[in-house]
Amino acid sequence: MATExxxxxxxxxxxxNYGYxxxxxxxxxxxxxxxxxxxKCMHQILEYTIVAHKKYYKKTxxxxxxxxxxxxKAYTRLAKDLGFLPFKKYEVWSKYNVEIGKMVGGWIKSAKQ
Structure with missing residues (x-):
């Protein structure tokens, strides 16, 4: 799991980097x-990723x-809907968020085993 x-x-x-x-x-x-x-949300994601990587018990x-x-994901969509984030930037940022979300989902599944 270390490489993932x-x-x-x-x-x-x-x-x-893109979000900033x-x-x-x-x-x-x-x-x-x-x-x-x-x-703040992005920083928390980075922090939890590092913590989960280092912890033995990862579930929480x-x-x-x-x-x-x-x-x-919700904040990004809100920024797009309010007109602060152009659609193209929303699209790119959303791809990052979805990809990370899928990886987290897989990580959760493998941690349950």
Whole structure:
């Protein structure tokens, strides 16, 4: 499982890198409101990924990671619907989020065994 952990860590890093660039283009008022919430979410995803990788008992951490990924998906969609995030950027960011979500789901399944 170690190599998959490294893949999810890299995907998370790439998603955060892209997310920061997208948030930088938000209107000033939203950079410090919705943008801050989204950044916190991304940081939590990175943190939970690292913690889950290092812990022996992963179940709770993986569930928290799954919640954060779901929250970020909702925030990203909200940013698009409010017009702060162009559709193309939403599409790219969503692909990252969905891919990470699938990896987390697989990780949860393998941790249950």
């Amino acid at each position: 952990d490294l893949i999810i860590l890299q995907k998370t890093y790439d998603m955060i 660039q997208a948030i930088a283009q938000f209107p000033k008022s939203e950079k410090y409101a919705l943008g801050t919430d989204m950044k 951490t993986l569930q928290e990671l799954d919640v954060e990924v779901t929250k970020l």
